[in-house]
Amino acid sequence: MSAVINADEARTLLAASIAGQLPDKRGRFGPFGGRYVPETLVPAFDRLEQGIAEHLHTDDFQDEFQSELRTWVGRPTALTHAPRLSERWGAEVWLKREDLAHTGAHKINNAIGQALLAKRLGAKRIIAETGAGQHGVASAAACARVGLPCRVYMGAVDIERQAPNVDRMLRLGAEVFPVETGDRTLRAAIDEALREWVTDPAETYYLIGSAVGAHPYPYLVRELQAVIGTEARAQVIAQAGGLPDATFACVGGGSNAIGLFYPLLGDQDIQLIGVEAGGTGSGLGQNAATLATGTPGVLQGSYSIILQNQDGNVQETHSISAGLDYSGVGPEHAFLQAVGRVKYVAASDDEALAALEELCETEGILTALETAHAYAAARRWAAKNPGKRILIGNSGRGDKDMPTLTQYPVRTSNNAAA
Amino acid sequence: MQPHERIGAAIAAANSAGRTGLVPFITAGYPDPGKFIETLEAVAAGGDVVELGVPFSDPMADGMTIQRSSFTAIENGVTLRWIFEQLAAAESGIDTPLVMMSYLNPLMSFGYENLARRARETGVCAFIVPDLPYEESEEIRLALESQGVGLIQLVTPATPDERLAMLAGASRGFLYAVTITGITGGDTGLPDSLADYLDKVAAVSPLPVCAGFGIRSAADVVNVGRHAAGAIVGSALVEVLERGENPTEFLKALR
Numbered sequence: 001m002s003a004v005i006n007a008d009e010a011r012t013l014l015a016a017s018i019a020g021q022l023p024d025k026r027g028r029f030g031p032f033g034g035r036y037v038p039e040t041l042v043p044a045f046d047r048l049e050q051g052i053a054e055h056l057h058t059d060d061f062q063d064e065f066q067s068e069l070r071t072w073v074g075r076p077t078a079l080t081h082a083p084r085l086s087e088r089w090g091a092e093v094w095l096k097r098e099d100l101a102h103t104g105a106h107k108i109n110n111a112i113g114q115a116l117l118a119k120r121l122g123a124k125r126i127i128a129e130t131g132a133g134q135h136g137v138a139s140a141a142a143c144a145r146v147g148l149p150c151r152v153y154m155g156a157v158d159i160e161r162q163a164p165n166v167d168r169m170l171r172l173g174a175e176v177f178p179v180e181t182g183d184r185t186l187r188a189a190i191d192e193a194l195r196e197w198v199t200d201p202a203e204t205y206y207l208i209g210s211a212v213g214a215h216p217y218p219y220l221v222r223e224l225q226a227v228i229g230t231e232a233r234a235q236v237i238a239q240a241g242g243l244p245d246a247t248f249a250c251v252g253g254g255s256n257a258i259g260l261f262y263p264l265l266g267d268q269d270i271q272l273i274g275v276e277a278g279g280t281g282s283g284l285g286q287n288a289a290t291l292a293t294g295t296p297g298v299l300q301g302s303y304s305i306i307l308q309n310q311d312g313n314v315q316e317t318h319s320i321s322a323g324l325d326y327s328g329v330g331p332e333h334a335f336l337q338a339v340g341r342v343k344y345v346a347a348s349d350d351e352a353l354a355a356l357e358e359l360c361e362t363e364g365i366l367t368a369l370e371t372a373h374a375y376a377a378a379r380r381w382a383a384k385n386p387g388k389r390i391l392i393g394n395s396g397r398g399d400k401d402m403p404t405l406t407q408y409p410v411r412t413s414n415n416a417a418a
Numbered sequence: 419m420q421p422h423e424r425i426g427a428a429i430a431a432a433n434s435a436g437r438t439g440l441v442p443f444i445t446a447g448y449p450d451p452g453k454f455i456e457t458l459e460a461v462a463a464g465g466d467v468v469e470l471g472v473p474f475s476d477p478m479a480d481g482m483t484i485q486r487s488s489f490t491a492i493e494n495g496v497t498l499r500w501i502f503e504q505l506a507a508a509e510s511g512i513d514t515p516l517v518m519m520s521y522l523n524p525l526m527s528f529g530y531e532n533l534a535r536r537a538r539e540t541g542v543c544a545f546i547v548p549d550l551p552y553e554e555s556e557e558i559r560l561a562l563e564s565q566g567v568g569l570i571q572l573v574t575p576a577t578p579d580e581r582l583a584m585l586a587g588a589s590r591g592f593l594y595a596v597t598i599t600g601i602t603g604g605d606t607g608l609p610d611s612l613a614d615y616l617d618k619v620a621a622v623s624p625l626p627v628c629a630g631f632g633i634r635s636a637a638d639v640v641n642v643g644r645h646a647a648g649a650i651v652g653s654a655l656v657e658v659l660e661r662g663e664n665p666t667e668f669l670k671a672l673r
Contacts, residue, residue, distance in 0.1 A: 036550060036554055038478070038479045039548075039551060040479075040576050042577070044576075181489075182485075182489075187476065191477075199599060199601065200599070297527065298522045298549070299476065306523075308523065310527070311498060311527060312474075312498075313492060314476055314523070
């Protein structure tokens with residue numbers, strides 16, 4: 001299998017993508033994607049694929065889903081103009097406020113959508129994995145809403161650094177299962193959730209939290225998250241009078257980014273920029289900049305770009321943000337990079353921290369550490385491209401990051417340590 | 419005889435001698451890379467076919483025992499390249515057919531054509547790839563078959579009948595019948611419906627059927643042997659090695 005796409009193929013594939021024809025029948029975005037799962041799960045994936053075809057785009061399902069998005073999640077989320085940040089950057093900055101969605105991040109769009117689907121497919125219980133805890137909280141809330149028991153797999157390292165979210169999940173009635181194997185972060189949590197699913201593929205529904213994994217998950221998650229970009233596109237036209245010049249979103253697995261970017265792919269004048277975790281440096285293991293430094297491979301069900309060593313073992317990663325601390329990335333992002341439609345860059349831990357504080361003091365918004373990476377890259381871009389309109393996916397709020405943030409001195413100008 | 423045909427012949431020979439074919443599994447280079455060949459020879463002497471595990475960082479179909487042995491082997495520097503080098507350098511030569519179990523990514527990283535060639539050179543007759551369903555397997559399957567090396571298919575109690583027939587026809591070496599709906603190393607015991615399931619699999623398989631997952635004792639081997647040509651013993655053997663005990667004694671007790 002070759003991950004190299006020539007210029008003619010790239011044009012054809014991008015056109016197919018914009019026309020809504022990808023993934024193809026085999027779950028592929030060009031060469032990326034597919035379904036690499038144990039034989040025990042093959043019938044479960046077939047059922048899921050069939051269930052999606054049967055329900056997802058019917059009026060009946062969409063009425064229920066849209067109603068839940070409106071009256072329970074609180075959509076549409078606001079598009080906020082950021083005048084003070086704009087002035088500092090010499091740009092016109094607009095924020096798509098997924099932090100205002102119920103449970104504090106975009107994750108809820110996918111969680112409630114899949115929980116409703118699971119109910120229709122007759123699932124008896126739901127399992128989910130979580131990194132930062134936002135998907136765990138969203139899954140716990142969605143399961144409570146639809147009345148299904150929920151177990152969340154979470155790496156022991158993440159349980160420690162995202163303690164407030166663990167408590168929220170427990171109060172929402174979910175069971176939190178600590179994962180002590182592997183790297184004890186998101187990747188190990190996904191492995192463990194898959195192992196659990198293998199023991200009960202018929203009655204358990206695996207509610208995956210990002211646009212990763214085997215087909216049809218990357219497609220399903222994109223369809224459920226595309227509400228972000230669809231809303232943002234209409235809002236920015238109505239409020240700003242036109243489309244943005246550039247759009248930024250952070251990328252771990254890539255669900256908020258694909259949700260924001262996908263409805264904008266056809267607007268080819270908009271530069272789309274995904275921002276990965278640059279961690280503490282460019283060396284292997286110091287970051288989670290998968291698309292910038294990774295190579296093609298198969299991890300957790302799909303062929304994508306992954307961080308791996310020369311022997312094909314998956315590399316551990318580092319990021320200050322648990323939600324970006326992942327060695328893989330959704331296959332559609334690998335595809336969008338390969339065909340040249342989206343550019344992927346990295347922002348470091350320090351840049352993300354500085355950007356988080358700048359947004360706090362200019363606009364009164366405490367954003368998530370994950371999201372702060374998008375601001376850091378947008379700030380750099382604005383410095384080189386003055387006077388442009390910029391849309392930023394403000395994917396989540398930062399309250400959950402307080403245990404991490406309190407380890408660093410306050411830098412906000414009024415309160416900075418002397 | 420093509421390399422993959424040696425596997426069925428070895429199982430058939432055991433059956434002709436009135437025994438259930440025994441397929442012991444070890445994680446290569448575990449617990450001590452320095453004793454890899456010595457351990458392999460001991461295990462090969464007690465089994466009819468040996469399944470050799472390539473350690474991987476994300477063994478999603480494996481339970482705690484094989485996860486632990488994988489992570490330890492990786493820390494000790496065991497890689498696919500190293501395994502082939504050790505096999506090539508083994509002076510005595512190992513007559514027992516070898517089957518390599520690996521997740522797909524290390525094989526993809528190694529390169530399929532190179533993989534097939536090295537496998538043939540070192541006595542590896544077939545591969546088991548637990549995260550590779552048949553639909554995604556064409557590229558590696560054709561590369562392996564060009565060297566006479568097989569790709570063993572797995573079936574499970576969850577596999578629908580039509581798919582079972584398709585996988586049985588596509589397998590090479592033997593057909594791997596997963597006994598339980600779960601991961602390796604389970605201690606829940608073999609299910610009551612096992613006999614019917616294995617009989618159904620054997621009825622459609624042109625190749626010998628070897629049952630694996632959850633087979634831990636001589637009684638399990640006897641139980642499985644009534645309905646399958648062979649029994650695969652993995653986690654229980656890795657636990658023997660983990661405790662520093664002698665695999666020869668353990669395997670002798672299983673025969």
